[in-house]
Amino acid sequence: MAHISDEKIPNNVNLSGDRRLQRALEKWQPKYLEWWMEMGPEGFQANDIYLRTAVSVEPGGWAHFDYVKMPDYRWGIFLEPQREERVHHFGDFVGQPAWQEVPGEFRNMLRRLIVTQGDTEPASVEQQRRLGSTAPSLYDLRNLFQVNVEEGRHLWAMVYLLQSYFGRDGREEAEELLLRRSGNADRPRILGAFNEPTNHWLSFYMFTMFTDRDGKYQLSALSESGFDPLSRTCKFMLTEEAHHMFVGETGVQRVIDRSCQLMKQDANEDVRAQGGIDLPTVQKYLNLWYTLSLDLFGGEVSSNASDAFAAGIKGRHREGRYEDHSCLEATYTVETVENGPGGTMQITDKEVPMRTAMNEILRKEYIKDCQRGVDKWNKTIAKHGINFELRLPSERFHRHIGIYSDLNTCIDGNPLSAEEWEARKGEWLPNADDEKYIKSLMQRVTKPGQFAGWIAPPLRGINGQPFEFEYVRLS
Numbered sequence: 001m002a003h004i005s006d007e008k009i010p011n012n013v014n015l016s017g018d019r020r021l022q023r024a025l026e027k028w029q030p031k032y033l034e035w036w037m038e039m040g041p042e043g044f045q046a047n048d049i050y051l052r053t054a055v056s057v058e059p060g061g062w063a064h065f066d067y068v069k070m071p072d073y074r075w076g077i078f079l080e081p082q083r084e085e086r087v088h089h090f091g092d093f094v095g096q097p098a099w100q101e102v103p104g105e106f107r108n109m110l111r112r113l114i115v116t117q118g119d120t121e122p123a124s125v126e127q128q129r130r131l132g133s134t135a136p137s138l139y140d141l142r143n144l145f146q147v148n149v150e151e152g153r154h155l156w157a158m159v160y161l162l163q164s165y166f167g168r169d170g171r172e173e174a175e176e177l178l179l180r181r182s183g184n185a186d187r188p189r190i191l192g193a194f195n196e197p198t199n200h201w202l203s204f205y206m207f208t209m210f211t212d213r214d215g216k217y218q219l220s221a222l223s224e225s226g227f228d229p230l231s232r233t234c235k236f237m238l239t240e241e242a243h244h245m246f247v248g249e250t251g252v253q254r255v256i257d258r259s260c261q262l263m264k265q266d267a268n269e270d271v272r273a274q275g276g277i278d279l280p281t282v283q284k285y286l287n288l289w290y291t292l293s294l295d296l297f298g299g300e301v302s303s304n305a306s307d308a309f310a311a312g313i314k315g316r317h318r319e320g321r322y323e324d325h326s327c328l329e330a331t332y333t334v335e336t337v338e339n340g341p342g343g344t345m346q347i348t349d350k351e352v353p354m355r356t357a358m359n360e361i362l363r364k365e366y367i368k369d370c371q372r373g374v375d376k377w378n379k380t381i382a383k384h385g386i387n388f389e390l391r392l393p394s395e396r397f398h399r400h401i402g403i404y405s406d407l408n409t410c411i412d413g414n415p416l417s418a419e420e421w422e423a424r425k426g427e428w429l430p431n432a433d434d435e436k437y438i439k440s441l442m443q444r445v446t447k448p449g450q451f452a453g454w455i456a457p458p459l460r461g462i463n464g465q466p467f468e469f470e471y472v473r474l475s
């Protein structure tokens with residue numbers, strides 16, 4: 001039978017058997033709820049939402065759908081079950097048993113990785129907190145809240161690791177995670193993309209398509225970890241993350257679908273005249289969120305990335321696919337940007353030790369995945385018989401971290417002078433008029449089964465329900 005405290009904090013980590021941890025988490029819980037009420041979704045805390053709740057990690061049995069008020073959501077701690085024989089399978093400790101405790105020499109590195117990951121989770125909730133008032137349908141409103149409560153649970157997952165394995169400074173970090181604020185000048189969130197406003201639904205879909213997908217790759221690399229509790233935590237988070245990317249990928253796809261319909265309805269193919277989002281504007285928001293998300297992987301050449309790989313703490317996406325798990329001898333080709341004659345920038349190739357290129361290797365996997373999504377979007381456009389292709393911009397374009405951060409380029413990656421960039425950036429990135437236009441479309445739709453005019457309905461509803469189901473009870 002479940003212990004009463006297991007009821008308070010749902011978990012599969014035998015919380016009631018660890019009094020110290022239980023007390024720490026029970027102290028943190030009311031602070032978390034305070035944060036949720038202050039910074040979580042605005043205006044819908046008392047409504048019944050048709051949500052999926054993780055109730056266990058048994059395959060197929062972990063998702064339970066029912067109406068729940070968000071503050072009553074059963075945030076809890078779920079890890080993949082422990083496998084006894086698990087060993088380090090990359091880095092310097094290959095073959096040795098995976099760690100169940102934090103080794104002293106890697107304590108700071110691990111804490112930094114966990115805090116950085118943990119910080120992104122509440123940050124995204126903060127970024128999205130006002131979107132509910134302009135939701136294009138109840139279906140979309142419910143999906144937003146599903147993403148929000150799960151990001152809240154991801155914060156719980158990281159806080160569990162901090163409080164279980166990092167003693168006093170772990171508890172301090174857990175408090176700090178509730179004190180930083182997305183976009184706040186004095187106390188910003190740690191990573192750039194998580195301080196950018198997500199203040200309309202096109203940005204929300206692009207964020208869940210591209211920025212949540214960065215999360216997938218970070219979690220995937222950490223799920224390879226030789227620090228076993230981190231690996232098991234991240235594996236379970238990945239199952240939830242898949243839905244967030246679904247919301248983004250299908251959200252943009254539905255915008256595109258509608259845009260194509262409207263193009264054909266207008267004599268001049270003027271989508272804006274018909275109240276839709278034209279494809280060139282979709283491309284601009286793609287450019288913005290994709291490049292912000294590329295930055296999240298960190299520098300192309302990084303000693304931190306090398307150290308984390310060497311320690312067996314952060315691997316590659318699906319590390320098992322690779323032959324060489326030491327990467328001590330191997331090299332990797334990256335570009336370098338140097339000042340050339342007459343103030344020009346010259347880009348050349350350079351070989352670097354492979355371990356130092358782990359951020360870039362992970363980013364390349366991410367890019368492939370993004371391309372797959374864009375290809376699908378292009379199929380939607382082609383199905384309408386419209387001659388237009390969306391594409392991912394060059395990796396050099398609009399970057400703020402790493403080797404391209406001082407370089408201005410066009411969308412194809414060809415260098416531009418600072419003046420050319422200023423004059424032309426509005427061709428590739430959303431400008432003030434685009435923002436104003438998109439925001440003008442954001443009108444709330446509250447009737448079950450109805451959708452705003454700028455987005456097509458989804459193909460199907462949630463959990464086998466029809467899309468006209470009452471996903472959110474507004475009264």
Ligand SMILES: [Fe+2]
Binds near residue numbers: 121151
């Ligand atoms: Fe997350």
Ligand SMILES: [Fe+2]
Binds near residue numbers: 151
């Ligand atoms: Fe997510």
